[in-house]
Amino acid sequence: MTETEQALPLSHIRVLDLTRVRAGPTAVRQLADWGADVIKVELPAALEGDNALGGSRSGPDFQNLHRNKRSLTLDLKNPEGRDLFLKLAATADVVVENFRPDVKHRLGVGYDDLAGINPRLIYASLSAFGEEGPYRPRPGVDQIVQGMSGLMSVTGEPDGRPMRVGIPVADLSAGLMAAMGVLLALVHRDRTGRGQWVQTSLLNAQLFMLDFQAARWLMAGEEPGRAGNDHPTNVPMGLFRTADDPINIAPVGQSMWRRLCEVLGAPEWADDPRYASLKARQQNRADLNAAIEDRLATAPAAHWLKLLDEAEIPSGPMNTIRQAFDDPQVRHNRMARNYAAPDGSSRTLVGQPIALSGTRDMPFRAAPERGADTDAILAELGYDPAAIARLHEGNIV
Known part of the structure; x- marks a missing residue:
């Protein structure tokens, strides 16, 4: 030894x-x-x-x-x-x-x-x-x-x-x-x-x-279902298409939601009754996701990831395993x-x-x-x- x-x-x-x-x-x-x-x-x-x-x-x-x-x-x-x-x-x-x-x-x-x-x-x-x-x-x-x-x-x-x-x-x-x-x-x-x-x-x-999916059932009697690439409870949070590659976006809380609206060039969404609260966004998830992807489709992933990072909104690329191990932070x-x-x-x-x-x-x-x-x-x-x-x-x- x-x-x-x-x-x-x-x-x-x-x-x-x-x-x-x-x-x-x-x-x-x-x-x-x-x-x-x-x-x-x-x-x-x-x-x-x-x-x-x-x-x-x-x-x-x-x-x-x-x-x-x-x-x-x-x-x-x-x-x-x-x-x-x-x-x-x-x-x-x-x-x-x-x-x-x-x-x-x-x-x-x-x-x-x-x-x-x-x-x-x-x-x-x-x-x-x-x-x-x-x-x-x-x-x-x-x-x-x-x-x-x-x-x-x-x-x-x-x-x-x-x-x-x-x-x-x-x-x-x-x-x-x-x-x-x-x-x-x-x-x-x-x-x-x-x-x-x-x-x-x-x-x-x-x-x-x-974890929290089990707790939803044990404590609140809510039986979770499948949500695909969307977060089960937080909206918006998930994988979104851009002009080229998909990216993950994960704003947490109202302040990040407002900053996301600014990044997307849609500040009016922050006070739109359909999206203003988490509960409203949960009820209108499909419409909101579609609206976000319409905005993201105007530019490539790298453009949006730079803006999201500058706005301190969690985001990241959808890497392959090869790309993940090539990432500078992983290295x-x-x-x-x-x-x-x-x-x-x-x-x-x-x-x-x-x-x-x-x-x-x-x-x-x-x-x-x-x-x-x-x-x-x-x-x-x-x-x-x-x-x-x-x-x-x-x-x-």
Whole structure:
């Protein structure tokens, strides 16, 4: 570990990673990026082909999810493999898993199994629907939860079909919530000396992420519908056509609304009874949006974005992902980070959105090859070369 890596806030934490697919690896990536010694536990190559979920190990998805880790191959179904894992768990601070709820208990690596040998252990579980309840045994993935949570009911055009979000938002939300739960449990352990079981699910995380849309139903009895590119409640706010490219405009409050009227060359709209109040604008959204687009059609996007910026009205272009990463602010924020691939070439991954003043030069390491660190990790546990060779011969590691 380099001096820079030792300065990272989680460099004293060891994590055993039993996760696959996306939600679990998202949680572990947050810990790995901030310096935790993450041991990714995988099946020996002889027991699993190269086409496991996650795609090619050298591909962008796998590298983005599994960077900054070490890899240990281990067959948990083998009693000797399970015993080896228990030895590792005795040295660990955190275990993260996203098996279906019954699998970890069948394998004998659930929280109760491990807490008995390491009471300080923090054990994080991510499931589709929860560790208990009527849907406990059901399989579930991001797409299913986007529909079940109500997210798709508020996504898409008002007269169109429900629409999934263009990223796996339930997976990502659950992963980030799990990482936050682990950090909370680590703080609690510092005070009490005791570990605990951290649980979250794709369903719970996505319901939480509904935020004000959920609160509209729970508190006011309003069931939101789809609003397309318009904001569900604030008017005007959305994506508008110009003479060339569409732009997003988001005036908030009456003073910004009045400034927008000035920018558009229609100051009389500010006091027009159809538009003067938010309630009036909500009732006349279609007419107002059409009137705004008529004005915007007289000039290109760059013209309007300059005027809107000068008027201090939130606005921005509708970028492609390529254009987003070419943006000067995104470049300044270092959201694209280079790292050295195993073949020595330089590649680029998505950076961390969190900045800490004391750890500005966070290093990125490529995702490991399967079992690349098995022998070193076993040696750390006290296994000699002969014992390690025997474990390999039996496909235990």
